[in-house]
Amino acid sequence: MQYWLMKSEPDAFGIDDLERVGIEPWDGVRNYQARNMMRDQMQVGDQVFFYHSNCDVPGIVGIAEIAARGYPDDTACNPEAKYYDPKSTADNPRWYRVDVKFVRHVRRTISLVELKNRPELADMPLVRKGNRLSIMPVTEQAWLDILALE
DNA sequence: GCCAACGTTGGC
DNA sequence: GCCAACGTTGGC
Numbered sequence: 001m002q003y004w005l006m007k008s009e010p011d012a013f014g015i016d017d018l019e020r021v022g023i024e025p026w027d028g029v030r031n032y033q034a035r036n037m038m039r040d041q042m043q044v045g046d047q048v049f050f051y052h053s054n055c056d057v058p059g060i061v062g063i064a065e066i067a068a069r070g071y072p073d074d075t076a077c078n079p080e081a082k083y084y085d086p087k088s089t090a091d092n093p094r095w096y097r098v099d100v101k102f103v104r105h106v107r108r109t110i111s112l113v114e115l116k117n118r119p120e121l122a123d124m125p126l127v128r129k130g131n132r133l134s135i136m137p138v139t140e141q142a143w144l145d146i147l148a149l150e
Numbered sequence: 151g152c153c154a155a156c157g158t159t160g161g162c
Numbered sequence: 163g164c165c166a167a168c169g170t171t172g173g174c
Contacts, residue, residue: 131155134171
């Protein structure tokens with residue numbers, strides 16, 4: 001069992017949207033580190049903190065899980081799509097996605113400010129200055145520490 | 151809206 | 163292969 005944190009802007013796709021649809025293909029990610037995690041590491045059943053970014057109170061708002069392992073993100077091959085990438089082809093896909101499934105809301109938003117104030121979480125990439133990764137691994141210990149804040 | 155941090159691109 | 167320019171992310 002592995003643990004992850006995935007960011008999303010609530011204006012674009014928030015935890016309530018995930019609850020409504022149940023399962024969402026996590027497409028549109030155009031970052032190699034994030035791509036590698038989705039393509040190579042994520043397994044069905046892995047647990048995910050769902051994080052809201054670019055909003056009034058950035059923080060963890062829910063829990064999700066991986067519902068399908070990495071598979072090609074064919075929105076990259078669609079010239080009409082927002083994240084079209086002409087260098088990605090059906091034969092040689094450059095970008096991958098996983099399916100993410102709603103599990104539950106957390107009882108209250110666990111804000112970034114609060115996470116930054118926890119000394120035991122100081123090693124999380126999320127709380128490091130300048131971190132821009134939209135998908136990152138979470139250690140089991142950090143997972144438990146954060147759940148204990150709920 | 152500002153801007154620091156970071157990734158990518160492309161000229162050389 | 164270096165690095166300046168540029169675009170994006172995302173907190174504040």
